[in-house]
Amino acid sequence: MSTGSDLLPAEDARARALALASPLPVEWVRLEEALGRALGADVLAQRTLPPWDNSAMDGYAVRSADLSGPPPVRLAVGEIIHAGQTPRSELRPGVCARIMTGAPLPAGADAVVMQERTRPLQGAEGPAVEILEAVSAGNFVRPRGEDARAGEPLLGRGTPLGIPELGLITAQGLLTVPVPRRPRVAILSTGDELCRADEAPEGRIVDTNAPSLALAVARAGGLPTLLGIARDTQEEVSARLAEAQGFDVVLTSAGVSVGERDFVKASLQEQGVEMNFWRVAIKPGKPLAVGRKGRTLYFGLPGNPTSSLVTFELFVRPVLRRLLGHSDVEPPRVAGRLDGELRKAPGLAHYIRVAASWREGELWARPLATQTSGALRSAASATHLLHFPREASSLAHGGHVVLLPVSWSA
Ligand code: AMP
Numbered sequence: 001m002s003t004g005s006d007l008l009p010a011e012d013a014r015a016r017a018l019a020l021a022s023p024l025p026v027e028w029v030r031l032e033e034a035l036g037r038a039l040g041a042d043v044l045a046q047r048t049l050p051p052w053d054n055s056a057m058d059g060y061a062v063r064s065a066d067l068s069g070p071p072p073v074r075l076a077v078g079e080i081i082h083a084g085q086t087p088r089s090e091l092r093p094g095v096c097a098r099i100m101t102g103a104p105l106p107a108g109a110d111a112v113v114m115q116e117r118t119r120p121l122q123g124a125e126g127p128a129v130e131i132l133e134a135v136s137a138g139n140f141v142r143p144r145g146e147d148a149r150a151g152e153p154l155l156g157r158g159t160p161l162g163i164p165e166l167g168l169i170t171a172q173g174l175l176t177v178p179v180p181r182r183p184r185v186a187i188l189s190t191g192d193e194l195c196r197a198d199e200a201p202e203g204r205i206v207d208t209n210a211p212s213l214a215l216a217v218a219r220a221g222g223l224p225t226l227l228g229i230a231r232d233t234q235e236e237v238s239a240r241l242a243e244a245q246g247f248d249v250v251l252t253s254a255g256v257s258v259g260e261r262d263f264v265k266a267s268l269q270e271q272g273v274e275m276n277f278w279r280v281a282i283k284p285g286k287p288l289a290v291g292r293k294g295r296t297l298y299f300g301l302p303g304n305p306t307s308s309l310v311t312f313e314l315f316v317r318p319v320l321r322r323l324l325g326h327s328d329v330e331p332p333r334v335a336g337r338l339d340g341e342l343r344k345a346p347g348l349a350h351y352i353r354v355a356a357s358w359r360e361g362e363l364w365a366r367p368l369a370t371q372t373s374g375a376l377r378s379a380a381s382a383t384h385l386l387h388f389p390r391e392a393s394s395l396a397h398g399g400h401v402v403l404l405p406v407s408w409s410a
């Protein structure tokens with residue numbers, strides 16, 4: 001059995017897989033189609049937003065120089081400016097304006113005093129107010145151009161489009177946005193023992209990898225197509241792979257190890273796929289074949305249900321993100337503490353399924369009882385994969401650990 005020294009470290013394997021991929025051509029989509037995708041081109045602002053300095057509070061727009069004396073300071077109140085209105089006149093010294101949140105500041109005003117720091121008065125010459133505190137210029141003012149400046153970059157290529165980013169784009173009056181198109185991903189299961197969920201499973205096991213991978217692909221932003229089940233012969237695996245021409249990514253599961261009926265690698269090679277690497281120093285998921293033919297990337301994922309999900313997470317998802325144009329493609333990581341003890345032989349990095357929860361200000365990761373890769377249940381209720389480094393042989397209770405949130409959890 002391999003000790004791991006002849007296998008590729010996970011980080012190198014990911015770097016090599018990523019080097020095979022680049023962002024797909026850009027399409028223009030409506031904003032609701034763009035959420036979670038990345039910008040395919042720089043977007044320049046066409047409008048300056050907000051278009052004018054405006055008030056962040058209900059209160060009084062003032063000239064801060066009027067408040068240089070010790071408080072309270074009495075000011076006359078001129079006009080009232082509501083949001084949506086345009087100020088009629090410039091503020092004269094000794095005068096303030098009643099102003100509501102979002103309303104433009106009148107010319108001459110450079111600060112806002114919140115209503116709670118004032119006391120209204122009725123002076124003989126009309127309404128007046130006592131300002132109970134000194135404020136400096138800029139107090140509670142939202143400056144013009146805080147969100148965007150016409151002609152300047154608004155968001156750069158590769159920026160992930162979350163809800164605020166789409167809001168910034170909406171405020172520019174843009175209805176569509178350029179994003180790399182979604183990768184088309186073909187998924188092929190291989191194995192004589194497999195049947196579909198709607199077939200009688202007499203002596204067979206139901207193919208769960210293909211539907212699970214399809215869900216993972218869709219969640220990552222790809223467009224999955226199921227190619228069905230190939231029996232364990234080189235002819236059949238090759239024939240089914242030949243049907244997968246034209247996809248951006250082809251995922252196969254199983255048949256990629258060293259068993260007598262493991263034909264996936266030979267079939268990929270027969271189809272002209274240039275293999276980039278095979279076998280990674282990780283558990284679960286050691287047998288993993290990655291290659292390319294033309295523009296199509298091929299991943300021969302392991303057959304064990306949890307191994308296929310873990311390798312999807314570590315290698316396929318980052319590649320899908322690169323195809324989708326994300327500038328940050330590495331699996332996300334968070335710091336946590338180990339709630340338990342772990343041991344292993346050095347050589348392979350282990351990705352331990354854990355359930356992590358927040359306790360006393362820290363994220364505590366409890367390894368799940370089963371860590372077999374053959375049972376899908378061992379992945380159920382996992383929130384993260386705990387990285388047990390390649391050369392380490394033990395991790396103590398309470399130790400600081402790196403956790404990778406899994407995209408397959410609920
Ligand atoms: P293999 O890599 O072909 O040796 O398969 C490893 C293990 O994964 C075997 O126990 C298979 O039965 C199981 N397996 C392979 N493909 C699937 C699949 N599509 N769905 C569920 N289990 C699978």
Ligand code: MG
Pocket residue numbers: 190191192232254255261303
């Ligand atoms: Mg098999």
